[in-house]
Amino acid sequence: METLTYRDALNQALREEMDRDDRVFLMGEEVGVYQGAYKVSKGLLEAFGAQRVVDTPIAELGFAGIGVGAAMTGLRPVVEFMTWNFALLAIDQVVNSAAKMLSMSGGQITVPIVFRGPGGAALQLAAQHSQAFESWYAHIPGLKVVAPGTPADAKGLLKAAIRDNNPVIVLEGEMLYNRKGEVPDGEHLVPIGAADRKREGTDVTIVCHSKTVAPALKAAEQLAGDGISADVIDLRTLRPLDTGTLVESVVRTNRCVVVEEGWPRYGIGAQVVDDIQREAFDHLDAPILRVTGADVPMPYNKQLERSAKPNPARIVEAVRQVTYTA
Amino acid sequence: MATKVVMEALSPTMEEGRLIKWLKDEGDSVATGDVLAEVETDKAVMELVARGEGVLRRKVVPAGDTVEVGSLVGVIGDPDEDISALVGDGDRGEGGTAAATTPVAAAAPAAAPTPATSEAPAPAGDGQRVKVSPLARRIAREEGIDLRAVHGSGPGGRIIKRDLAVAAVGASRPAPATTAPYEDVPLTQIRKTIARRLVESIGPIPHFFLTADVDMEQAAAARTQLNALEDGPRISFNDIVLKVVAEALVRHRDCNAWWQDDCIRYFADADLSVAVAVDDGLITPVIRGANRKSLRDIAVEVRDLAERARAKRLTPDEYTGGTFSVSNLGMFGIEQFTGVINPPEAGLLAVGAVTERPVAVDGTVQIRKRMRITMSCDHRVIDGATGARFLQTVRRMLENPLAIVW
Numbered sequence: 001m002e003t004l005t006y007r008d009a010l011n012q013a014l015r016e017e018m019d020r021d022d023r024v025f026l027m028g029e030e031v032g033v034y035q036g037a038y039k040v041s042k043g044l045l046e047a048f049g050a051q052r053v054v055d056t057p058i059a060e061l062g063f064a065g066i067g068v069g070a071a072m073t074g075l076r077p078v079v080e081f082m083t084w085n086f087a088l089l090a091i092d093q094v095v096n097s098a099a100k101m102l103s104m105s106g107g108q109i110t111v112p113i114v115f116r117g118p119g120g121a122a123l124q125l126a127a128q129h130s131q132a133f134e135s136w137y138a139h140i141p142g143l144k145v146v147a148p149g150t151p152a153d154a155k156g157l158l159k160a161a162i163r164d165n166n167p168v169i170v171l172e173g174e175m176l177y178n179r180k181g182e183v184p185d186g187e188h189l190v191p192i193g194a195a196d197r198k199r200e201g202t203d204v205t206i207v208c209h210s211k212t213v214a215p216a217l218k219a220a221e222q223l224a225g226d227g228i229s230a231d232v233i234d235l236r237t238l239r240p241l242d243t244g245t246l247v248e249s250v251v252r253t254n255r256c257v258v259v260e261e262g263w264p265r266y267g268i269g270a271q272v273v274d275d276i277q278r279e280a281f282d283h284l285d286a287p288i289l290r291v292t293g294a295d296v297p298m299p300y301n302k303q304l305e306r307s308a309k310p311n312p313a314r315i316v317e318a319v320r321q322v323t324y325t326a
Numbered sequence: 327m328a329t330k331v332v333m334e335a336l337s338p339t340m341e342e343g344r345l346i347k348w349l350k351d352e353g354d355s356v357a358t359g360d361v362l363a364e365v366e367t368d369k370a371v372m373e374l375v376a377r378g379e380g381v382l383r384r385k386v387v388p389a390g391d392t393v394e395v396g397s398l399v400g401v402i403g404d405p406d407e408d409i410s411a412l413v414g415d416g417d418r419g420e421g422g423t424a425a426a427t428t429p430v431a432a433a434a435p436a437a438a439p440t441p442a443t444s445e446a447p448a449p450a451g452d453g454q455r456v457k458v459s460p461l462a463r464r465i466a467r468e469e470g471i472d473l474r475a476v477h478g479s480g481p482g483g484r485i486i487k488r489d490l491a492v493a494a495v496g497a498s499r500p501a502p503a504t505t506a507p508y509e510d511v512p513l514t515q516i517r518k519t520i521a522r523r524l525v526e527s528i529g530p531i532p533h534f535f536l537t538a539d540v541d542m543e544q545a546a547a548a549r550t551q552l553n554a555l556e557d558g559p560r561i562s563f564n565d566i567v568l569k570v571v572a573e574a575l576v577r578h579r580d581c582n583a584w585w586q587d588d589c590i591r592y593f594a595d596a597d598l599s600v601a602v603a604v605d606d607g608l609i610t611p612v613i614r615g616a617n618r619k620s621l622r623d624i625a626v627e628v629r630d631l632a633e634r635a636r637a638k639r640l641t642p643d644e645y646t647g648g649t650f651s652v653s654n655l656g657m658f659g660i661e662q663f664t665g666v667i668n669p670p671e672a673g674l675l676a677v678g679a680v681t682e683r684p685v686a687v688d689g690t691v692q693i694r695k696r697m698r699i700t701m702s703c704d705h706r707v708i709d710g711a712t713g714a715r716f717l718q719t720v721r722r723m724l725e726n727p728l729a730i731v732w
Contacts, residue, residue, distance in 0.1 A: 254461050254487060285461040285487045286480070324480055324488070 002185060009118075009151035010040045013158040016187075018048050021076060024162055027054035027063055028080030028117075037082045038118065038177050062182035064090035064115070068097045068167075071113040076162060081117035084133045084171065086245035091136075098143030099169035114161045118177070119147075120211055122262045124305060127297035132262035133210075137169045138238040138271070144192055145239040147171040149213030151181040153236055160311040164192060173211045181193025195242035197249070204319050205249040205256045207272055209235040211308055212259040219315035228323055238268055246272060247279040254285040255322040259265065259310050264292040286322040291315050328403035328412055329378025331362060333387075335395045336372040343367050344392040345374075345399065345514060350382045351592060356402050363389075363399070368515040378402045383409050457484040465490050472587065475530070506595040506615065506649060511590055521585075521706040531585075532705040535664050536713050538721045542680050542695040548727045563680050564654045565625040565695070569677055569730055570723040572596040572616035572624075575650055578716040582649050583707050584670035590707050591670075599648030599668055600628060603636045609635050610668060612648040621730065656680060662698040672707035675720070676700040697724075 004012070018024045025048075030037050032045040032055040045053040057064040057248050060081065067079040081087040087094070098111045121130035138145045144166055148154040155173065161168035198213060199220050208216035214233050220230035231249045235242065255278055258269035269290040276288060294308035320326040333343050343365040350362050361373045362382065384401045386460055387393055399402035401409050458466070458473055461486045466473050478485035513521070544565050552561045575582040575596040584591040596617045611631035616624060634640050650672075653665045656679035665676040678698040685694050699720065703713040723729040 281460050282464040283461050285459045324486060 001182040003041060003180055004151045004155075005177065006148075006151045006154050006172070006179045006181070006182045007038060007040055009155035009174065009181075009183050010158055011042055011044070013155045013162070014041065014044060015047065017159055017162040017256075018044070018052060021162075022052075023074065023076045024078065025052040025070075025075060026078045026080060027056055027067060029056055029058055029079050029082050029086075031055060036080070040172075040177070048117065060086050060090035061093060064093035065097065067113050067115075068093050068101075068111060071098070071111045071167075072101065072109050075093055076112045076114075078114045078116060078162060080185045083129065083174070084117055084119035085129050085131055087115065087117065087133075093230065094137070094143070094167070094169070099140045100264060101142075102166070104141060105220040106320060110165045111167050112165045113167045114158070114170055115167070116158065116161075117172060118174040119171045120173055120175075121293075121298055121305070122174040124300055124302060125298075130298035130305075132260070132293065134238055134260070134262055134268050135266060135271075136169060137171075138268060143167055143169055143239060144237070145169045145171065146192060146237045147210040148190075148236060149173075149176070149208070149210045151179065152183045152188065153190055153196070153234070155183055156188045157192065157236065160189050160192050163189075164254070168192070171210060175211060176280050179214075190236065193240045193242055195238050195245040196236055197231065197232045197245070198209040198234045199230065201231040201253065203229045203253055203255065204323055205231045205233060205246070205253045206315065206319065207233050207235060207256065207258040207269070207287055208248065209260065209268070211236065215310060215312045216259050216315060217310040219319065222312060222316055223319055226325075228319060228325065230319065235268075235272075241275065243275045243279060246276055250276050250280045251283045254283055255319075256284075256288040257291060257318040257322060258288060259315055261293050264290060264295050267292055268282065274309065286324065289318040289322055291318050328401055328409050329376075329380070329382070330398055330412060331374070331376070331386075331400035331402060333365070333393050333395050333397045333399050334374060335376070336365060337367045337370070340367045340395060342392055342394045343372075344516075345387050345389055346371060346386055348390050352382055352385055353405075355379075355381050356490055360469055366515050368518065374399070376402055378495075380404050383407070384413055386413065457482055459484060459486045462487050462490055475587075506593045506597050508591050508593045510586070510589045510591050517590070517706075531667050531669060533664075533667060534703050534705050534710065535700055536703065536710070536718050537662065537698060537700040537716050539698045540699060540721045540724045541685075542697045542724065545724050545727050546680070546695050552621070559625040559629065561621060561625050563656065564652075564677065565621060565628060566724070566727060566730075567654070567675070567677050567699075568600065568613065568616060568624050568628065568652055569596055569619075569621045570727075571650065571652055572598055572613075572619075573730060574716055574719040574723060576617045577719055578712070580712050581673050581703075581716040583672045584649070585672055585704055585706050586670060588728055590672075593649045595649070597647060597649045599645075599651040599671065600631065601651060601653035601665070602632045604636050604638070609640065609645050610633050610651060611640055611645045614706075650674070652677060656697070662700060664700050665669060665702050667702050667704050669704075672704040673713070673716075674702040676702065 014026060026041060026044060031041045032053045036043045053137060064079055067077040070077045094115060098113055099188060101109045101111045120132040134147060137143055146157045146161060147155045158170055161170050199217060206216045206220060218231050220232050221228050233249055233254055258272045260268045273288045291310045291314045299305050300307060346364045346366050348363045351358060356376045357379050361374045362376050363374045365372050365374050380402045382400060383403045387399045401412050403409050456473055473485060476485050476489050479489050480486040503669055534574055549561050579592050582593045582596055595615045598613045598616045600613060601608055601610050612625060613627055648671060651668045651674040651722055653674060654677040655663055655699045656677055661681060665674040665678050667674050680695050680697045682693050683696045684691050701717050
């Protein structure tokens, strides 16, 4: 096993898939000469040339559309958005073109494209640049959505996304790029649609993904000290959702807390709660609670921003409520 | 225009009522406000009055039956009026002034005089729905636990999984067989209310304890004399206690009983469960009809049962189905302790050691052989004074052992 940063794990994934299949190419703002705003594409221009690592103008709708067209005609583009905040300008191509084409063409036209980039809040980037768009894309039939929380999952899921024949949204995290973790050697693929148990436990299921995996594990550690054993499930893929793993866990623990970075109303957690209450109703000993970002545009003020994000203390508090140990 | 007579909520906490006596017969003419029947609520005997006029056409519920509040009890109407729609279906009869005069909407079918027990969301004393987590509801259904008897420790009194772990200890045990003759006495409303509230407040079995300090001088003297007899078994203090308890139970039937959820079963004979410590725990072999056995027979039988209990040679019918328990830790020098009731029995006597202690007798201090006995009572069955009277008899008989043969 090699210890890599999340950033380098993504870089490996791109490099390996571009080596493996010459239809794969990368395009986006500053991905070539500047080697990516977050250096995910470091060294790729040098390795694969300007025809396969394409710097675009600051025109998200335009290059997203070029990507969709390229995918429809047989290439396998990876489109990088500098952040998902800017992808709002391109969402028509993602939702109306990429997601719909297979269905509207009666199965004749596939769109094997990956849209990727960092989402969610970083530090003091204020309301317009601190948004978690998981539920926006996970809402759309025709898209797949993955949100890895570790370097190994980032590499394995990006490779699986590039090989998938459907449009796949890869939600990365600016605050995750420097996080280190072990990545299996050799070919490492993580199947889309499979959640992962990050910690085994018996008293409560903590559901998390992407940036909330770390605080969930930290909370689980703290709870273990108090004799509460948490089963930590990392969703990894948001669409399609791995309901089976969630239900299997809740049937054992009887209690559940769902953590996400996004806003509470109509969020990812709302869907998780819906699946669990329907599939595991008779196994619930407490209402399922959610820990989410605050229901406000992200404040710029440092203290306010901190209190608007999910953190281990809030997760612990929710677990104490559902286990009746508050 | 027919009027339904329904069981009305005659007290704020009433959920069902027992129709004790009809005061009108079918065919009697009835005016609004006339007393139709006497009803026993959870608190008192109340009057059920007519809410319409005509003649009492039908008594749907016979005297003695218990029905839920809102159930159809009878019908008032014109002498020749067709009331089949009302009587045939208690749920749908919207005849005449019924809807206007009876506040309770749906009536239970009159053919079901006893309230449903297990699955329906159980109403709490304040008329609110009992809150139960889905998991706890499923477990209760599977294990046959009556949720109305469970205290909820969750928010707003919600019953959660851990509350059932407590309840299961008392509730889910199957009723053992017994050979003693018995009589099932239906629970009165006040008895039901006491039972429900005590269980809610304390636990599956609402224990309380009564202790008596007994002078054992005469019992000791009798024992010495008996043990001086040739070829008899050695009589222990415990054998004497067993015999006395058996006699006292026959005289105080209200302590010789099982709690049966829907009734209290009073026994005519005392089948004594005798706690015996074994290597891996405790077992309670039963002396059947101890009141009809001699002290000598009891002494022989206890030794046999205890020996076979330690050798694990007892058959199930030898250690189940007692009517009252006796537990003695005197041989360990324990002077006084409290025992846990062995359900469905309603009582247990915990017997301490016989020790010499200074006591005041007729104004002087004397050294006397004394023994402390503590009775554990299931308050659903035995009230304080009931237990105290039984214990008083036990003490008097121990202090004057001749009473055994009286």
